[in-house]
Amino acid sequence: MDWFGAEIAAPMVAARAVHLAASAITAGVLIFDATVLAPAPSPVPQAPSIGSQLRRVVWFALAVSVASGLAWFVLQAAAMSGLALSEAIAPDMLQTVLVETQFGQVMLVRLLCVIVLAFCLGLDRIAALQRLALAAALGFVGAIAWTGHAGATAGGEGVVHVAADVLHLWAAAAWTGGLLALVLLLVALGRDPEASSARIVAVRRFSALGLASVGTLLVTGAIHSWILVGSLRLMFVTAYGRLLMVKLALFALMLALATINRLWLAPRLETGATARAAAMLTGTAAIELLLAIAVFAIVGALGTQHPAAHFLNT
Amino acid sequence: MGRSSLMTIAGLALLLAGGQARAHAMLDHADPKVGNKVSKAPHEVTLWFSQKLEPAFSKVTVTNAAGERVDTGKTRVSGSQMSVSLRAGGSGTYHVEWHVLSVDTHTTDGNFTFQVGQ
Secondary structure, eight states: OEETTEEOOHHHHHHHHHHHHHHHHHHHHHHHIIIIIOOTTOOOTTTHHHHHHHHHHHHHHHHHHHHHHHHHHHHHHHHHHTOOHHHHTSHHHHHHHHHHSHHHHHHHHHHHHHHHHHHHHHTTTSHHHHHHHHHHHHHHHHGGGGGSGGGGOOHHHHHHHHHHHHHHHHHHHHHHHHHHHHHHHHHHHTTOGGGHHHHHHHHHHHHHHHHHHHHHHHHHHHHHHHHHTOSHHHHHHSHHHHHHHHHHHHHHHHHHHHHHIIIIIHHHHHSSOHHHHHHHHHHHHHHHHHHHHHHHHHHHHHTTSOOGGGGGOO | OHHHHHHHHHHHHHHHHOOOOOOSOOEEEEESOTTOEESSOOSEEEEEESSOBOGGGOEEEEEOTTSOBOBOSOOEEETTEEEEEBOOOOSEEEEEEEEEEBTTSOEEEEEEEEEEOO
């Protein structure tokens, strides 16, 4: 298969894309819960009704990320060993990948995060465990940075690269999972005029979360591109660069929608045509969410490509 | 989001500025040096790469002018460095084939030669 001139190994890209999106949604919904729905002194009014729905979303996303993560691990083991998939799933080969490679060790740490997260979600009546659940989810998503190109960048630049990628992953999770949670919340609140204040508070807080996420994504994305692409020319002549440009175009569309939401629709929630503005806001946020999913498909492919910068020195 | 469009411009400016770059395990240098001539057959070949390697999936093989394997088969990996001991293999052109997996899960391979003899 061929995407924008990039050779695509479909099963690997699909497993990575689904895994990254599901992991981001797992953490992002919990981030939304902690920063939008229920920041300590003033939880969003009428929000508790959506709490159990979001909890089911987190469980489902976690289950999907575990299944797709296993698929990614097995496909990666086959790619690393150069063996056919049927040969690579031999127990001692999987054990070698799990124990002896950085990729395997990081996946092991992430599996521990899943176990802690599942434990905390199961016992979430206790407030301290909710914070631990959020921490475990952030660990689960942030650790992905060490499986990729950043985990292999040498020296001081490597520290910057990994830090940028961890922040990038968290911000992407906050935006994507937050969008999903926001859409579900707006749908749940429906056209109820009495839910107006809940809508206003939730959208205002999500705007702040979104702005912080977008700022973080731009800065950390620029650092990542600086290290892995290196020059504008390589953006055009390498498959990695072209995929990255598609990703940036999708991101720009998301930004445009977010700008409409923030500057035009969100203020209307507080003035006259509340119901109509709420319906439109739900629609644009849903489209933004679909674009975010498309971004994850591109990211699934990017990690399998040789970074553009590779071609600088050869 | 006027502020974020400014940041977009800043981000693109950063891209335009470009930067030095390193990614994937590429051969940095080797001993004996790539393409060079040495007077005596070396006891080992060492390769240095641009990235850290996964020992479980990185190896190097060396053949002599007659096409016989002269490496002991046991590749030693330490960080971004990989070496293998050699048996005596006479003079002539030695071929070094390497295949490495870097810690970012990408495989690269390559080969080079060096000359042994007067």
